Amino acid sequence: MIASEFITVDPMVEPPAFLRLEIEAIRERKLPLWDPKLHFVTACETRSLDRPKNTNEGMRLLKEGLTLKLSIKPNSTPLEKREILIRAMNCLLKASNGGDNKAMYLLGLVYEEDESYDYAERWYNLAVDFATESFGTPYAKATASYAKLAFDFFRKGHNAALRRDYVTARSWFDQCPCNTRAFAAVGDLLKHGELGLLPNGQPDLETAVKYYIKAGRYWDIGTLIMQGLYGTLPNGKPDYHAAKEYLLLAKEPEALGCIGWMYETGKINPDRTPLEKKEDFNKAKKCYLAVPCGKTFVSLGDLCLELVDLKIRISDSQQADQYDPENDLSGSDCSRQYIKAHNYFMQAVKMGECSAYPRLGQMYYFGWVGRINGKRDYKTAAAWFKKTVSQQPNKILSKHHYHIAHQCFGLMHIHGQILRRDGKRDYIKGLRHLEIADNPDLYCTMGALYQRKLHNEKKAEEYYRKSTSAMSKLCLLMLFHGKKKEGGGGMGISEKLDAAVEDLNRALVEDPDLNDATYYMIKGFTELWVNNYDAGMSSFQESINAGNKDLEELVNHLQNRMKMRRQANHNGNKTAAMKPE
Numbered sequence: 001m002i003a004s005e006f007i008t009v010d011p012m013v014e015p016p017a018f019l020r021l022e023i024e025a026i027r028e029r030k031l032p033l034w035d036p037k038l039h040f041v042t043a044c045e046t047r048s049l050d051r052p053k054n055t056n057e058g059m060r061l062l063k064e065g066l067t068l069k070l071s072i073k074p075n076s077t078p079l080e081k082r083e084i085l086i087r088a089m090n091c092l093l094k095a096s097n098g099g100d101n102k103a104m105y106l107l108g109l110v111y112e113e114d115e116s117y118d119y120a121e122r123w124y125n126l127a128v129d130f131a132t133e134s135f136g137t138p139y140a141k142a143t144a145s146y147a148k149l150a151f152d153f154f155r156k157g158h159n160a161a162l163r164r165d166y167v168t169a170r171s172w173f174d175q176c177p178c179n180t181r182a183f184a185a186v187g188d189l190l191k192h193g194e195l196g197l198l199p200n201g202q203p204d205l206e207t208a209v210k211y212y213i214k215a216g217r218y219w220d221i222g223t224l225i226m227q228g229l230y231g232t233l234p235n236g237k238p239d240y241h242a243a244k245e246y247l248l249l250a251k252e253p254e255a256l257g258c259i260g261w262m263y264e265t266g267k268i269n270p271d272r273t274p275l276e277k278k279e280d281f282n283k284a285k286k287c288y289l290a291v292p293c294g295k296t297f298v299s300l301g302d303l304c305l306e307l308v309d310l311k312i313r314i315s316d317s318q319q320a321d322q323y324d325p326e327n328d329l330s331g332s333d334c335s336r337q338y339i340k341a342h343n344y345f346m347q348a349v350k351m352g353e354c355s356a357y358p359r360l361g362q363m364y365y366f367g368w369v370g371r372i373n374g375k376r377d378y379k380t381a382a383a384w385f386k387k388t389v390s391q392q393p394n395k396i397l398s399k400h401h402y403h404i405a406h407q408c409f410g411l412m413h414i415h416g417q418i419l420r421r422d423g424k425r426d427y428i429k430g431l432r433h434l435e436i437a438d439n440p441d442l443y444c445t446m447g448a449l450y451q452r453k454l455h456n457e458k459k460a461e462e463y464y465r466k467s468t469s470a471m472s473k474l475c476l477l478m479l480f481h482g483k484k485k486e487g488g489g490g491m492g493i494s495e496k497l498d499a500a501v502e503d504l505n506r507a508l509v510e511d512p513d514l515n516d517a518t519y520y521m522i523k524g525f526t527e528l529w530v531n532n533y534d535a536g537m538s539s540f541q542e543s544i545n546a547g548n549k550d551l552e553e554l555v556n557h558l559q560n561r562m563k564m565r566r567q568a569n570h571n572g573n574k575t576a577a578m579k580p581e
Contacts, residue, residue: 014290015248015256015287015290016256016283016286016287016289016290017286018283018286019248019256019259019287022248023248023249034089034093034107034119035119035122036096036104036122036123036126061091061092061094061095061098061100061103064088064091065088065089065090065091065092065095065103065106068084068085068087068088068091071084085110085114088110089107089110092104092106092107092110093107096123096126101126101127102127104123104124104126104127105123105124105127107123108120108121108122108123108124108127111123116216119216157169157170157171157172157173157185160172161185161189164194166189166194166195167195169185169189169195170186170189170195170196173185173186174186183211183212183214183215183217184211184212184215184217186208186211187208187209187211187212187215187217187220188208190203190204190205190207190208190211191203191205191208191220191224205224205229205230206230208224209221209224209230209231218246218247218249218250218251218255219246219247219250219251219252219254219255221246222243222244222245222246222247222250222255222258223243223247223258225238225239225240225242225243225246226238226240226243226247226258226262226267238267240262240267240268241268243258243262244259244262244268247259253290253291254291256287256288256290256291257287257288257291257293257295257296257299259287260283260284260285260286260287260288260291260296260299261284261299263280263281263283263284263287264280264281264284264299264302264303264306266280268280274310277310278307278310281303281306281307281310284299284303285300285303288300288303293351294348294351294352294353294356295348295353295355297344297345297347297348297351297353297356298344298345298348298353298355298356298359300341300344301340301341301342301344301345301348301356301359302341302359304337304338304340304341304344305337305338305341307337308334308337308338338363338368338369339369341359341363341368342360342363342368342369345359345360345363346360354387354388354391354397355397355398355401357384357385357387357388357391357397357405358384358385358388358397358401358402358404358405358408359401360384361381361382361383361384361385361388361405361408362381362404362408363381364376364377364378364380364381364384365378365381365385365408365412378412378417378418381408381412382409382412382417382418385405385406385408385409385412386409388401388402388405389402389405389406389409389433389436403436403437403438403439404437406433406434406436406437407433407434407437407439407442409433410429410430410431410432410433410434410437411430411434412430413425413426413427413429413430413433414427414430414431414434414449427449427453427454428454430449431446431449431450431454434446440466440467440468443463443464443466443467443469443472444463444464444467444469444471444472444475446463447459447460447461447462447463447464447467447472447475447476448460448475450463451475451479457479457483460475460479461476461479464476464479468507468510468511469507469511469513470504470507470508470511470514470518470519470522471518471522472507473500473503473504473507474504474522474525474526476500476503476504477497477500477501477504477525477529480493480496480497480500481497481529484497501526501529501530504522504526505526508522508523508526515546516542516543516546517543517546517547517548518543518548519543520539520540520542520543520546520548521539521540521543521548521551523539524536524537524538524539524540524543524551527539528558533562537555537558537559540554540555540558541555
């Protein structure tokens with residue numbers, strides 16, 4: 001799943017409990033963020049509905065707050081400065097609740113100096129609202145003109161941006177005093193490279209981030225860091241811990257989805273043990289459940305499938321002292337996880353999430369759900385895969401799952417789980433789907449199908465060459481040998497055979513997926529090809545010992561054939577050098 005693809009839902013999303021402490025810890029490093037709607041309006045509900053006036057108590061609180069603010073010394077530590085400012089802000093807040101618009105203005109000023117521009121703008125706007133009804137004090141008049149100027153400059157910058165005159169737009173936005181929308185607009189222009197490009201032609205993301213901080217757009221900063229576009233670690237990888245901090249401060253509900261994705265994929269704790277991975281999955285689940293949308297339901301289904309896979313890893317964990325069998329997933333628990341995953345995917349489908357289609361197809365294809373009399377429900381699997389391949393890859397349906405659907409659909413045609421009307425397997429349609437899937441692991445299989453089922457040696461050779469596996473190189477060698485034996489292949493067939501032998505020997509060394517049984521089998525054929533019969537038979541025996549029992553019949557055949565040749569030689573008959581068939 002791609003993290004930045006979450007759908008926006010209700011903005012009033014409550015973060016999971018385990019994240020609230022982290023959010024508070026981050027906010028503790030800054031001044032408390034007091035929203036006028038929460039602190040001022042609530043406090044005013046019990047007052048008279050008459051126009052609020054500045055009382056003597058309000059003036060006293062205003063002076064006390066202003067005195068405290070001015071008492072901060074240049075050499076004060078950040079902690080001392082914060083403590084004094086909070087005391088001053090408490091006085092100003094009480095004065096604001098008494099209707100003193102000067103105190104509201106000063107609160108905005110404190111937030112502006114602390115670069116909490118969003119909250120500064122809120123308190124400035126509140127002071128403007130009270131200035132229209134109040135006595136027209138110099139503070140209020142200044143604030144009212146301040147806000148009007150900000151709006152005029154923002155409107156001019158916005159109009160310039162619509163004309164694609166980005167330089168003029170930025171000049172107006174930069175003159176716009178304390179308007180978070182203007183700061184965000186400049187950040188967007190810089191982020192997309194529409195102005196202020198660096199000498200190397202790349203967007204000036206560092207300056208964009210500064211504007212985003214002024215605008216309180218922590219979501220944009222977090223996603224930039226998460227995608228590795230800004231603030232990378234010395235090794236060039238994204239700083240996911242920094243991304244998480246900004247996302248925790250973001251207001252967008254998508255931020256919780258991104259944090260869940262980082263927990264799920266191990267970005268926050270890459271060196272986690274199986275037990276720690278299980279804990280991260282639980283955290284990811286809580287984040288996803290806080291943002292109920294199609295994308296997160298798909299992620300919840302993926303988590304259930306990963307928990308099934310984690311069962312074996314936890315069982316095999318070397319941390320025996322930490323392993324608790326009672327908390328492990330039993331077989332019945334696996335079934336429950338599959339059912340949960342299926343339900344989550346179906347919920348995503350109801351919300352129009354097409355990325356759930358291939359996942360549901362896989363669940364029926366592998367028999368995790370929906371078995372009928374113990375047999376897999378390939379008909380339902382085919383229906384979901386058909387819905388998937390009828391789409392085109394987009395932001396919701398990734399190329400990865402689109403190709404998986406084509407691959408499974410193709411294999412179902414080839415294996416006979418989907419038959420033609422005449423009851424025969426449709427290899428042509430199956431290979432057409434596999435070609436769209438373009439999975440290198442299936443190149444050898446596709447070459448063999450073209451060679452043996454469709455008798456298309458040209459396409460078979462093409463896929464044998466594209467594959468890097470040792471088995472495909474052996475098949476290519478046998479293909480050329482068959483052509484030479486039949487007198488075909490044209491000029492240069494001997495050179496092709498020699499090149500195929502070299503490719504096969506190289507693949508035997510470089511192929512990472514070879515097990516012992518396959519390795520010794522291929523090596524045995526290679527030895528026979530160069531007439532090294534004893535070495536070839538020895539390799540075949542090693543392959544049989546490694547579990548390849550299918551070779552026993554071939555070994556017996558070769559041994560009987562060699563006895564016949566030796567008997568013929570003993571009787572004086574002339575024989576040709578032995579070649580593999």
